[in-house]
Amino acid sequence: MRYFELICTAYMKKELAFERSFEQISKYISFSMAQSDLADFHKKDGYKYYVFGGFLPIEKDKIYKTGNTYKFTLRSLDEHFIDTLAKALRANINNSDFLVVQTTKKIIKQFFISELYSATPVIVTTENGKFWTMQENGNILQLQKQLHDNLEKKYNSFFKEKLQVEQNFIQLLEIKNRVPQNIRIEKDSHKIIFFGNKFKIIPNEDEVSQKLAFTALACGLGEKNSYGGGFLLGRGMRL
Structure with a gap:
């Protein structure tokens, strides 16, 4: 077994509160999927086999600042999904909150x-x-x-x-x-x-x-x- 991980670097176009950040990352991923070869997969019901974490580092006042970059991690069991999404995330340039400017892929083999x-x-x-x-x-x-x-x-x-x-x-x-x-x-x-x-x-x-x-x-x-x-x-x- 193995899973695939994307470390995504995001540039903030405007301030974003921590409590809104998960929604905005989720929407960014969903929109990117809908505009790519993953569109049909995105529409299907059932398990999507991926999960993501929040922006890091978390600011003390829990407000992500305009002009700063933050990273979030996305994982999946599906390598094709990860590879296709990596390109789609970087192509999603019209999002008003942030822009994914870099993605780094890692392969994690099963460990104890x-x-x-x-x-x-x-x-x-x-x-x-x-x-x-x-x-x-x-x-x-x-x-x-x-x-x-x-x-x-x-x-x-x-x-x-x-x-x-x-x-x-x-x-x-x-x-x-x-x-x-x-x-x-x-x-x-x-x-x-x-x-x-x-x-x-x-x-x-x-x-x-x-x-x-x-x-x-x-x-x-x-x-x-x-x-x-x-x-x-x-x-x-x-x-």
């Missing part, structure tokens, strides 16, 4: 993952349509099951093979936030808030669990990955 950390909120929707939070739900076993099931479906869908699962890929899950975190977007003139959480996860060591942990790094943990939800950092042993 000892810990996962969520850099952006991990979003999970419960059966009643609400977002999972400790305050609203508090059922950790349900949370772990939904996180596992979502990853298993992503893996099966992309690789066209069914994993022989014997246990949840999560050995230990620690919630790192006291109150729910959020990602804010506007869609069809309606303001939407996705609530999520920041986690530290220790995956199990078996082969299947490690494949799912790597899938989480590659295309995001939980839901709303195309809005920046569930972008992870991993720690482990690289061969």
Whole structure:
């Protein structure tokens, strides 16, 4: 297994607040896809197999400044997607907020993952349509099951093979936030808030669990990955 990563350097055309940044990156990616050979893929329902993180570095006042450059990372299991999108991102010159001026591609081979950390909120929707939070739900076993099931479906869908699962890929899950975190977007003139959480996860060591942990790094943990939800950092042993 391997995933593909784009380090994108963006030039700010005007000031952009942190709370609007995920929406603007998501729109930039979506528009770039729609104007490229990825247009049909963009329109399809189902998993997109990519995730992105926010702009770095984060300014102290959480306002990205006009004239400065910031980087964000985009990952996918699909190399064709990454290669095509890299060109499309740089061609999207009419965006009013920022311009991607450089993309650098990296290939990350599967490695043994000892810990996962969520850099952006991990979003999970419960059966009643609400977002999972400790305050609203508090059922950790349900949370772990939904996180596992979502990853298993992503893996099966992309690789066209069914994993022989014997246990949840999560050995230990620690919630790192006291109150729910959020990602804010506007869609069809309606303001939407996705609530999520920041986690530290220790995956199990078996082969299947490690494949799912790597899938989480590659295309995001939980839901709303195309809005920046569930972008992870991993720690482990690289061969």
